[in-house]
Amino acid sequence: MxxxxxxxxxxxxxxxxxxxxxxxxxxxxxxxxxxxxxxxxxxxxxxxxxxxxxxxxxxxxxxxxxxxxxxxxxxxxxxxxxxxxxxxxxxxxxxxxxxxxxxxxxxxxxxxxxxxxxxxxxxxxxxxxxxxxxxxxxxxxxxxxxxxxxxxxxxxxxxxxxxxxxxxxxxxxxxxxxxxxxxxxxxxxxxxxxxxxxxxxxxxxxxxxxxxxxxxxxxxxxxxxxxxxxxxxxxxxxxxxxxxxxxxxxxxxTGSARASARGRRPITAASAPGAVVAKELRIWSRDLVRTHQLTFALAYGVFFAAAPLVLGVDGMLPWAGPIFVLMAAAMSANMYGVDGTALWLTLVAPGTADVRGRQLAWLLVVGPVAVALTLAFSAVAGGPDPMVLALTAALLGGGAGIVPLVSVYALVPGTDPHRRGGNPLRFTEDDGAMTGMAYAVLALVALTGAPAAAAVWLYGWAGAAVGVLTGALFLWGLGLLAQRRLHDRGPELLQLMRTGKRPPAEPGGWTRFDDLPKRERIIMAVCWTFGAIPLFPQGVVPALFKVNEVESKSWFLALHLPEAFQWPVIAFMVLLGLGLYGLGVWIPYRHRKP
Known part of the structure; x- marks a missing residue:
């Protein structure tokens, strides 16, 4: 007692x-x-x-x-x-x-x-x-x-x-x-x-x-x-x-969930990439956590874009598609980590099929929904916008490239699906690293849309093709880098997955966060945490408001200033946000081992 x-x-x-x-x-x-x-x-x-x-x-x-x-x-x-x-x-x-x-x-x-x-x-x-x-x-x-x-x-x-x-x-x-x-x-x-x-x-x-x-x-x-x-x-x-x-x-x-007894058609494929695509699509349809994540990304994109309707403004509706792509990429950031120790199945079948198959499966799951959202809401809002169409294409390619690349370079050891326990939201023991990876993917995928946005800004509809081109290049190029990393460092990734201990950093490679001095760790955490504030809410969003002639000023600093100072302040905020992210990248690069 x-x-x-x-x-x-x-x-x-x-x-x-x-x-x-x-x-x-x-x-x-x-x-x-x-x-x-x-x-x-x-x-x-x-x-x-x-x-x-x-x-x-x-x-x-x-x-x-x-x-x-x-x-x-x-x-x-x-x-x-x-x-x-x-x-x-x-x-x-x-x-x-x-x-x-x-x-x-x-x-x-x-x-x-x-x-x-x-x-x-x-x-x-x-x-x-x-x-x-x-x-x-x-x-x-x-x-x-x-x-x-x-x-x-x-x-x-x-x-x-x-x-x-x-x-x-x-x-x-x-x-x-x-x-x-x-x-x-x-x-x-x-x-x-x-x-x-x-x-x-x-x-x-x-x-x-x-x-x-x-x-x-x-x-x-x-x-x-x-x-x-x-x-x-x-x-x-x-x-x-x-x-x-x-x-x-x-x-x-503390009890156990009952498995579904419903029959499934066997997976068939004519090629190795096709087998990976079929396997990934089966996982997307069966894993209820992935179902929740995809639904969350869709609901977030729709409701975030529809919120200004409260003020009678429908100009943000077409942006539901790009926002959905960003959130879907962030939710699936640890693509290889969620496999758990089943990563060994990928390593015993070397080749380039796995990364390309996962990229294609991600596009098949996210792409049709994003395109449908963009086209449908653009029609409601008065017609297609070249900026939105270009960014949708660019972000789809960027997301399909960034997600596997970040997953193999900054893999967070995940919990095997059959050992998730009573809390299926917990994929890993290191929640902080998982959250940081999601925010990093969100920022990196957003940056892949910058060339398309600049092209449309300068050339209008003619620049929309740049979104398709850059999306295809990011899909191919970043996927190639992910393939090489998986091929060269696959055993080390499996060891990290099994033990949670990262191998020593390679000579000339970037220094890991935990190996940085305490002061640099604090500065880097501040940069990655606060960089989004000047870049998006105080930079990108007020710029979109000015372009679309939205009268609301809200809490955007630039819009409360005289007209002559608004664009300079917006540019300063964008540069400040990019500078904070750049400093967060430069610090581990500066401390790399000789």
Whole structure:
């Protein structure tokens, strides 16, 4: 009994020990970068607390969505302590869930979220000092709700990915919500045009679980102690219900998924590349995780491009195709890593068929959908745009070339598909490297569209052919480099897949991230994290707004300046973003071994 009572404390100690001994290398850089971004967001939340309760309620709604959907991009979230580790201890599900919950409070993300929730105390002080008495328990209950919602969402998504309907539905929901968060400026402008947060929206924000703590504080500030107690009681009850739901889902997670017994036609092919294509297409159709990823990329592209319709602007609709291609490439970045140790099957059949077959299969899966999106939405928006058509062709070729190339040069050891356990979102033990690879592929594929964009900018429709040409060149050339790398370094890649240890760097080769000095690792992490901010939101997007004569200024710095300074500032932002990415590439090159 004494041992059982110490389970939460023991798990918290285990979590602290693991974190203390893993703060090194790339993971430390990513945690530091995420901590800086989190502190900035927490500061913005506290600033909203000083402005108005409506802004604070909206901020906490965004924090809740971040806790729920953030784990989708990070391999199922923080799973330093996994339920599978404790299945042989015979702990009751609720005690196991309670212990894991206490362990989940140990980390950078909960600490930063608690700092953001200090806005409840600020709101209490602004109304009545007595309300602070309610704000303190509300902070911790609200944090418990955020953490438990994250855990339950991951568990539910894991169950959903055991069926095709669930995988598709989860992809649509995740893509729509993440696209809405990415296009938050649209809704901010719409609210500004409506005169701010309407009373109906204000009430709705407080009915959400993220607003119950604020509702309790505001009720206490006005002397309505009954309503304050009711709101706190609702938070406590929700914590208990979520804990019970998580305990029930843990028992489902440690079980095994039932395999499909439906028959399949045998794979037939007349050539080696055709066999690889058939095998890859079969995997795309059978692997529910890939189904979820592809659906997510499609939903994200459609909803991201359709968000400006809220303002009556349809000029972004045709961009759904290129955005879908970018997200599909990012989702499939670790193409060879997800094979796990089955990579040996590729290595015992040497030749050029494997890379070319995977490229063709990726194009067959992504290409028709991207082209259909581009043509259909272009027709809705008033006709085809040479820039969109050229970029669609260029990005398809660039994605088909970049994905296998990055996968063999920066392979992240993946978990064998049959050993993914109860969390199918976790492909690898190194979630930080996987996330970094996805962002790198996103940026690199976007850069492959630069020549086509420049050609269309200069020559109009005549430059659209450049998109097709560059796409074909990237497809062929980058695929050739991937073939050579796979042929020359195949055994080393298999060793990395089996052991997780990278072989020593080649003389004259680029220095790995973990081998860089600590200062350079921090600089490189900052460059790759923040390079996208000036390049895309402050450079490329306002340039598209000016070209398409969109009147909204939103939060784009250049559009708030006099006309004479707008294009120079846009050019400066683009160069700054490219410069940050260039510095991130130059640092490991400068430290290469002689």
């Amino acid at each position: 004494a041992v059982a009572l110490t389970v939460p404390g023991t798990m918290a100690g285990m979590k602290l020990a693991v974190l203390r001994n893993s703060m090194s290398g790339q993971k430390a850089g990513l945690i530091l970068t995420g901590g800086v971004l989190g502190l900035a967001l927490a500061g913005g939340t506290l600033f909203a607390a000083f402005r108005s309760g409506d802004l604070l309620a909206a901020a906490y709604a965004i924090w809740m969505l971040g806790w729920i959907f953030g784990p989708v991009f990070s391999g199922g979230g923080d799973e330093t302590l996994r339920p599978e580790y404790f299945t042989l201890l015979g702990l009751p599900p609720r005690r196991l869930a309670a212990g894991l919950l206490v362990g989940a409070f140990v980390g950078v993300a909960p600490a930063i979220s608690l700092l953001a929730l200090a806005g409840l105390a600020v709101a209490g002080v602004r109304q009545s000092p007595v309300a602070v008495v309610v704000a303190l328990p509300a902070m911790f209950l609200q944090l418990a709700v955020f953490v438990l919602l994250s855990r339950v969402a991951v568990a539910v998504l894991g169950l959903a990915l055991r069926s095709r309907v669930g995988a598709v539905g989860a992809g649509v929901v995740n893509g729509a919500i993440l696209a809405a968060l990415g296009q938050g400026w649209v809704f901010a402008v719409a609210l500004g045009q409506a005169g701010g947060i309407t009373p109906e929206a204000s009430a709705a924000l407080r009915y959400l679980p993220s607003g119950w703590g604020l509702a309790a504080v505001e009720a206490a500030g006005t002397g309505s102690w009954g309503r304050a107690g009711l709101a706190l009681g609702a938070l406590a009850l929700l914590v208990a219900l979520l804990l019970a739901a998580w305990a029930a889902l843990l028992t489902r997670r």
